[in-house]
Amino acid sequence: MEHTGQAESLLVKKEAGVCTITLNRPHVLNALTVEMFSLLQQAIAEAADDSEVEVLILRGAGGHFCSGADLTVLTSLSEKSEADDALSVINDFITRLNQMPKPVIAVVEGVAVGAGLNLALHADFVIAATDAVLQEPFVQIGLTTDFGGTYLLPRLVGTAWAKRLALLGEKISGQTAEQIGLIYRAVEPARIEQEVEALVSMVRRLPSQAYAVTKEGLGRCQFNGLEYALAWEKQQQPSLIAHPEFQSLVRAKRKRT
Numbered sequence: 001m002e003h004t005g006q007a008e009s010l011l012v013k014k015e016a017g018v019c020t021i022t023l024n025r026p027h028v029l030n031a032l033t034v035e036m037f038s039l040l041q042q043a044i045a046e047a048a049d050d051s052e053v054e055v056l057i058l059r060g061a062g063g064h065f066c067s068g069a070d071l072t073v074l075t076s077l078s079e080k081s082e083a084d085d086a087l088s089v090i091n092d093f094i095t096r097l098n099q100m101p102k103p104v105i106a107v108v109e110g111v112a113v114g115a116g117l118n119l120a121l122h123a124d125f126v127i128a129a130t131d132a133v134l135q136e137p138f139v140q141i142g143l144t145t146d147f148g149g150t151y152l153l154p155r156l157v158g159t160a161w162a163k164r165l166a167l168l169g170e171k172i173s174g175q176t177a178e179q180i181g182l183i184y185r186a187v188e189p190a191r192i193e194q195e196v197e198a199l200v201s202m203v204r205r206l207p208s209q210a211y212a213v214t215k216e217g218l219g220r221c222q223f224n225g226l227e228y229a230l231a232w233e234k235q236q237q238p239s240l241i242a243h244p245e246f247q248s249l250v251r252a253k254r255k256r257t
Contacts, residue, residue: 010039011061012046017054018200019047026062029111031070032119034086041093048100054208055200056100058123059107065132066116094148097122099219101212103203107196108132108174109189118147121156124215125203126183127195128174134182137169155222157182207245 011022021043023030047053060066077083097104097119106123113135120126128134136153138145145153145166153162157180164170174186187195203211213236221232240246 009033009036010043012043014050014053017052017204018057019043019050019053019055020057020059021047023058023060023066023116025070026060026064028070029064029067030060030062030116031067032073032115033070034073034076034082037086037089037093041089041096044093044096044100048096048102054102054204056102056104057107057196057200058104058120060109060116062110064110065106065108065112065120067111068114068116068137090147094119094122098148099216101215102208103206103211105196105199105203107192108134108183109192111135114138115147118145118149118152121152121182122148125185125199126177127192127199128177128183128186129189129192130173130175130186131189132174132177132186133171134174134177135169135171136165139167140169207243207249209243209245210240213240 008024011020011024013020013022021040023032023036025031025033025036044056047056073086077086103125104123106120106126108120108126108128109132110129111133112120112128113133114137117134117136136145136149138149144150149166153166156162157165161180161182165172172180172182174183177183178186184199185195217232217236221228
C-alpha cells in the first residue's frame with residue numbers, strides 16, 4: 001500500500017508491518033515546505049494509530065535525507081499568524097514522532113542539515129552513511145536551533161558537543177556522529193540497506209509493549225532524578241509482568257531449559 005502527498009512531496013509506503021515515510025523533493029535535497037509539515041503530521045499520526053504498523057522508517061529520496069527548511073518556509077514564518085500555525089503543526093508532529101511507542105528508524109544519506117538533521121534525531125535509531133554530512137547551521141544564518149534541537153543535542157552528546165554543533169554550526173560526517181554518540185550507527189554507503197533490514201528484523205522480534213513502556217521511561221526519567229525513575233518503574237513493571245507478551249516469553253524460555 002502506498003499513497004503520496006500533494007505533488008508527491010511526501011511518499012508513504014506500508015508493507016509487511018513497516019511504514020516508510022520518504023521526503024521526496026530530491027531536486028532541492030528534500031527541503032521541507034509548510035505543506036510537508038502537514039503531510040508529516042498526518043503520516044506520523046496514522047502510523048502511530050495503525051495496528052498493522054510495527055516499525056516506522058524515515059528517509060529521503062535521491063541520495064540525501066534533508067537539507068532543512070525550504071526558503072519559502074522562512075518567508076512564511078515572518079508573518080506572525082502563519083508562523084503560529086506552521087510552528088504548531090511542527091510541534092505536533094515532532095512530539096508525536098518523539099513519543100511514538102513503536103520503533104522509529106531514520107536513514108541518513110547525503111546531507112542532513114538543520115531541521116532535517118533534528119527530524120532524524122527524533123528517531124530511536126539513526127543509521128547514517130559514513131560520508132553523510134550532518135550540520136546545525138541555524139546560528140550562522142541568524143536563527144536558533146529548532147525542531148527540538150535544543151532539547152535533543154545536549155541529551156545526546158552533552159553540553160560541549162552540543163555547543164560545537166549548535167553555536168558553531170560545525171559540519172560532521174556520519175562516522176564522527178557515531179563516534180560522539182549522536183547517532184546509532186554509521187556504515188559504508190553500500191551497506192545502508194543491509195543495516196536497515198537487520199535493525200528492522202531485530203526490533204520486530206522485541207516484545208512491543210515492553211519496548212513502548214521502556215522507551216517512554218527513558219524519555220520521562222532521564223532528568224527527573226533517581227527517586228522519580230524508581231517510582232515510575234515500580235508503577236510500570238507489574239502490568240508488564242501480567243502482560244501476555246511477558247507470560248508467553250517466560251513459557252517459551254522454560255521449555256528451552
